[in-house]
Amino acid sequence: MSKPATEPNPPTSALHLASEFLDRRTTLDKVRNVLHRYPALSPAVVLVIAIIVFGLLNDRFLAPANLSLITQQVAVVGTLAVAQTLIILTAGIDLSVGAVMVLSSMVVAQTATQNGLPGIVALLLGFIVGIAAGAFNGLLVTRLRLPPFIVTLGTLNIFVALTLLYSNGATVRGSEMPALLTWTGTTFDVLGVRISVGVIMMLVLYIVVAFILGKTAWGRHVYAVGDDKESARLAGISVNRVLMSVYIAAGAVLAIGAWIQIGRTNAASPNAGADLNLDSITAVVIGGTSLFGGRGTIWGTLLGALIVGVFRNGLSLAGLDVLYQTLAVGVLIIVAVSVDQWIRKVRK
């Protein structure tokens, strides 16, 4: 800005002092600045280190069969975490992601088997259920202005109950379903690693969402709404419309997750998704997305989901009890959120 005439230039000694002061920033500050600029960097570093360490601990860890297993274990949580990322970016949280996914998967499986609908129609119904569930959450958040935590805590229970009422608690086996429904579980070879269609679907979903978040006005508005709702509103963004669209998009993603889940487990079980809501939040948080909204990337979430998968798999290969896996994930969450807090203090 051009200086007004009333204000003289600061003497050079002061400038010199100022630059010296800036130069005195520690290496730690520089690290923090870089992490602030590239939020996916810290989970990427953690993932690489984890892979190297687990690879050294056990030869079987890097074996193609094991890598294939990890990708398949990550596919469902990774997909749910896409929906969770969208919502957390708006400074919300969705405790109902697992319940919506299970409800959708039961609707797909039941309508295809008991009602004898063609697979494509059953999937379409699953999509409609996912979108309706998302819209329901969105309406409660935008119209009743309830906190997303409370809304989805309530709908979590509602959707779980609806699922059990609808399915009578019975599991539908994959062998009874049309082939299209379990297609997501079929695998093919990529350089010796068996990759399932579900994993590919998840990756495509990440690419599409990364494009939308990074390159479109809608994506930018999602960040703006999560960053500061009032600022977004004053800038002319319809905050409620953005929130509504985020919850609906999340519902659609969860329906894709339902399809991947059916293929992965070769079944549709009403009791399948109990921990998936928390696991998806874990992936998002470890991936460097801020629970306060407005900060984070979808690729960080993929890294977060992979970190959780790698830790669980690596620790179990190292012969540790499953309890230690849970312990490790817990520590990871605390560390990730602490790092996020520390990064956010940058230049304040």
Next chain:
Amino acid sequence: MTLTNGTPAAAPESSLSPILEAKRLVKTFGRVVGLDGVSLALYPGEVLAIIGDNGAGKSTLIKCLTGAEIPDEGEIFLDGAPVHFKRPQDARAAGIETVYQNLAVSPALDVAANLYLGREIRKAGILGSVFRVLDTKGMRQKARQGLNDLGISTLQDVTSPVENLSGGQRQAVAVARAAAFGSKVVVLDEPTAALGVRESNQVLQLVRNLRDKGIPVILISHNMPHVFDVADRIHIQRLGKKAATITPQSHSMTDAVAIMTGAATA
């Protein structure tokens, strides 16, 4: 310039017609009378300051002009045509841009993204129309251009997140956004309230630059030296009414405070 009292303000140059004009605005909140028949005229190329004690009706007046409140009575004219704003977006669409006291910027987004927030430009061709891809490069270039036009040289890096900027620079982003979209009027609500001396001076210079570009500015401020430094005319509100419209030449700061507090009449 002439001093007026009560009736609509006289033009600084009588040949010009006002860009924005309000006639006998009334706004009540239950039994409280926020505005009691206030008239105001803003002419091309001027900075009009609005001062007044707390509760004098400054904010209500501005909210009526910018669509945040709907006046109970009275008329508002923009370029001579009557307008009826129902929402802030209506006023913005008509060309009245407001920079709010709490700075409507998104801290995590970069400078260029903030300048174009809510009115992003898409790429030309199929990428923009079908895939709705943003023209990030173009927006950054135009943002740089717009900042240069306003003489904001400290904001060269339009890719830096707004949270990394100083208070004055953030204010500059907010003002630049208001000025960037062919706006007819820019309203600044307490733009220097949270700033230090040096940054305040930068923002005041920015206000002058805006005026020199031909965009008239309405400035709400509590800071008398700032008002007298930058304003061409000063509208004084008192108890929901216009107490006077003065100029920095016709009255001293002491006079203005006296009129504001009712110790004197203009």
